Amino acid sequence: MWEGNSVETKRKTVMEDLAFWAGKKPDTPFLVDLKDGRETPFTWRETAQTVDRAARAIHAHFGERDHKAAILSKNRAHWILADLAILKSGSVAVPVFTTMRPETFHYVLDFADVELLFLGESANWAEVKAHVPEGITIVTLPGIDATEGDITWDDFLKQGDGQPAPTGHAVEDIATLIFTSGTTGKPKGVMHSLGSIGRATKTLVEQTESGPGWHFISYLPLAHLAERLIIELHALSVGGTIFFNESLETFGLDLRIARPNYFFGVPRIWDKLSSAVIAGTDGGADALKAALTGPHASMAAAAVRDKLGLASVEKLVSTTAPVPPHIKEWFDLFGLPLMDGYGQTEILPLATTPAGSNKPHTVGKPAPGVEVRITEEGELIARGPGCSLGYYKMPEKTAETFRDGWVHTGDRAELDEDGFVILKGRVKETFKTAKGKYVAPMPIEAKFLESDYLDQACLVGHGLPQTVILLVVAETATHVPAPEIEAHVRERVAEINATLERHAQVGAVLMAPEPWTIENGILTHTMKVRRDRVLERFGPEIDKAAQSMGNGAVLTVEFL
Structure with missing residues (x-):
């Protein structure tokens, strides 16, 4: 094999x-x-x-x-x-x-x-x-x-x-x-x-x-x-x-010392690296894009790779969640095409992006030796070489996840005509609004996170008249005045709502007062959002937004 x-x-x-x-x-x-x-x-x-x-x-x-x-x-x-x-x-x-x-x-x-x-x-x-x-x-x-x-x-x-x-x-x-x-x-x-x-x-x-x-x-x-x-x-x-990075403060220096041939990261890393390059360019994003698409594009891209400490990289791999297309576009211009990788602790790797692929909304095709299927309920199940032995001292949970040789991933997904995997969120995260129809939050959240102004998102709406999106302003946009952020968010809601069925459309926006972290209990130690903690932390504000929607209010954007 x-x-x-x-x-x-x-x-x-x-x-x-x-x-x-x-x-x-x-x-x-x-x-x-x-x-x-x-x-x-x-x-x-x-x-x-x-x-x-x-x-x-x-x-x-x-x-x-x-x-x-x-x-x-x-x-x-x-x-x-x-x-x-x-x-x-x-x-x-x-x-x-x-x-x-x-x-x-x-x-x-x-x-x-x-x-x-x-x-x-x-x-x-x-x-x-x-x-x-x-x-x-x-x-x-x-x-x-x-x-x-x-x-x-x-x-x-x-x-x-x-x-x-x-x-x-x-x-x-x-x-x-x-x-x-x-x-x-x-x-x-x-x-x-x-x-x-x-x-x-x-x-x-x-x-x-x-x-x-x-x-x-x-x-x-x-x-x-x-x-x-x-x-x-x-x-x-x-x-x-x-090579082992000493600290966040020495990350750039350590990258230049290590000269990695293979670099692994998560979406927030790519966002921070591309934002750092943009911030360090006179004239900002427009000037950088002009340099990377102009007559001396190869020299400009080489300079960016050298500045990032990634001049020797042959493979760049991202995992945990799909990378927003606008960030992938930057890395393509840097001459550093990003491969997506998808897997779970229970079975990995599951899928990776083939070289030359141009399907930014997918996480690639099944890895060698891996077989995937989509159940009638829309859940991705898989089997392959990296399957685990089950859960320690949890036979009931093991029987629930590992069935007939297949791992039930808990992820909602689709396969496109070429066999690429498109993730649609977690099965258990799907909720019903008051209209009685299901909403999958992850694809909607991902659309909001394509914005340079936004860094974290959580869509809620179980039993509500319409969904409510909670957003965190990106670190690189904290200097932007609140009215400008609000105008941008309203524009994004209008654009995104136009692509959604009525029951899934966003009816209110809550702007969180601070980033979600492990320390404030909203992120897990693997940097995943705890939806139950979001509901607990912002419950009164969500209820207030729901009441306003129930009273017929048009879209509200509230800074908490």
């Missing part, structure tokens, strides 16, 4: 990948920490040796297989060293987000039966450390005060010296638990084996035609399976080098 790509195809697991490259190019850097513009590299040989010592220590600590060990740290070389060591030891790796709130953090560690926690730099540690369940041993990674844990990384490694090598996992045994964002309830622990993540990686490599030795930069949370697959496991498969 995997014959024909440019990468060694006979290896099935990350452990085999690590051993292969440690033997083939032992002195080449695999992991590179960046700090203050300085590089701290870990070669393939050093990585393999450290992982072996740590795996022996973990095995000695537990004495048997299948115990759970968590990682709480920002993206660093030691995140991946700990992850690989847990997997090699035969234990189960449980990544934890550095943005998790205390109640979710405690629930995940307790529910997952975690007994060992590798602690690195984490923005939420001061907030969550009092919520670590009893009985968990904390290993502090380098750079963390030893008093924050029970044993330091270096001392823990010594416990593995002289210990027997663990046998590790069988290929299809549970090897890692990845917790979902929990937009509709408690997070679910998705179980993956070395085999399932290995097959997913090979599918990714085949689809992207990745080259041996490619450079990657890691900055999105490694606790999310997308970053772990697309960066960590991808680099392990092709013998690449991973």
Whole structure:
């Protein structure tokens, strides 16, 4: 199945990948920490040796297989060293987000039966450390005060010296638990084996035609399976080098140091990068577009790529949601065409954009070996190489999602005449207005987010006379006067309503007073909007808007 790509195809697991490259190019850097513009590299040989010592220590600590060990740290070389060591030891790796709130953090560690926690730099540690369940041993990674844990990384490694090598996992045994964002309830622990993540990686490599030795930069949370697959496991498969971004403030510098051949992001990243280029151009967007379409367009595009630190990029991939067409247009002009990638923690990758595709409203075609169907209810179901083993300790939820070999994604979707996937929102997010007809919010929200003035959107309307859209002004438009924003929003509503059936048309607009974040509880730790929190936070204002609509008021736009 995997014959024909440019990468060694006979290896099935990350452990085999690590051993292969440690033997083939032992002195080449695999992991590179960046700090203050300085590089701290870990070669393939050093990585393999450290992982072996740590795996022996973990095995000695537990004495048997299948115990759970968590990682709480920002993206660093030691995140991946700990992850690989847990997997090699035969234990189960449980990544934890550095943005998790205390109640979710405690629930995940307790529910997952975690007994060992590798602690690195984490923005939420001061907030969550009092919520670590009893009985968990904390290993502090380098750079963390030893008093924050029970044993330091270096001392823990010594416990593995002289210990027997663990046998590790069988290929299809549970090897890692990845917790979902929990937009509709408690997070679910998705179980993956070395085999399932290995097959997913090979599918990714085949689809992207990745080259041996490619450079990657890691900055999105490694606790999310997308970053772990697309960066960590991808680099392990092709013998690449991973650079770790120090901070948001050093992102531009770190990109120029890393010179990535493959760059992975989410829609908000592309928006911020294109906005930064526009803001740095005399004359703004019009002048930039003129330069990128004029007689010296290739030179102008090369200058933009160099400024962004993306001069060496061969593949640019976006995931989590479709990228608005106007942003894709900018990156096409930069000479950096964006590929969409679509998948879920339960099964990935599902679909990617083929090279040369010009279907901006889709997320591409099914990945190699992946089969998709649309049910009578309009739900996308899929099966393929990267399918997980189900949910940890949730047999009812597993039976609900995994049926007859198919994963029920919960996404509403359509397939166009060429087999491209068009997402229409979540099945459970569809609601009925007072007119008794269903509305799918995501496509309507996406139309609003095509505006340069708007950054976040949430459409509500269950039981209301008409739908209500809640909007957040984009960071790059916060200087624009409110009357100008209002006029723009009214124009957008008129344009969008003209494309919608009467029952789905927007009847009121509420402009949120601040961005929606993880900290204010409206975004999950994977940056998804919690609709229930929006309804809770803005309930009185939504009710007031509904009353006005019920009284026959024309479109209202209210700044909260």
